Amino acid sequence: MSKAMRISLKAGEKIYVNGAVFCADRKVTLELLNDAVFLLEGHVMQVQDTSTPLRQLYFIVQSVLMSPNSAKEARRLAVNHLAALLGAYSNPEMLAQLRQVNALLAEDRCFDVLRQLRQLFPLEDAIIEGAPQPQCEVA
Incomplete structure (x- = not known):
């Protein structure tokens, strides 16, 4: 118990x-x-707040938790959306974090996925606004 x-x-x-x-x-x-x-x-995101790809993913994963009757379909949609994000971003920090999100989602740890996504919103906003991104050092 x-x-x-x-x-x-x-x-x-x-x-x-x-x-x-x-x-x-x-x-x-x-x-x-x-x-x-x-x-x-x-922690509930409203549909009008899903203005970026990560926020859209958040909303989809939130649906897994809030709507048990459609959780299977929402989970499939989340996996597909996340795969698209992994193919779209080039920022190394974002990609590393999205791989962690992918692992959490595969383990059905939706609360942890939401927490991780909330932490990524500022990075996503900076990428969208075109702010300078940290560069990986090449040895």
Whole structure:
């Protein structure tokens, strides 16, 4: 049996658990006593925010967690989208991070995928804006 997880919500905050949406009407602490797939409202990306390739991938992976009935199709779409990204980027740091994302996705570690993708948003923004990128040193 897994360890219980405590989650604190503010009044009006939402949590997505196994495809269901719960909204706290007051400050509350929930204790999940078994394994459950959940996302906190603060980590949920809205469709209008999917303006870049990584954000689109984030939205797809988030769908795996939020919509259990269509998770298989969303997972397939995520794998295909990630493969396209690996072929499109040339930045060495981005490629290394995307390979890690690929490994996490292959292990069905969607929470970790989302965390990794959120950390990559600033790099993606810099690449899109054309900011100078770090160069690998050649020995």
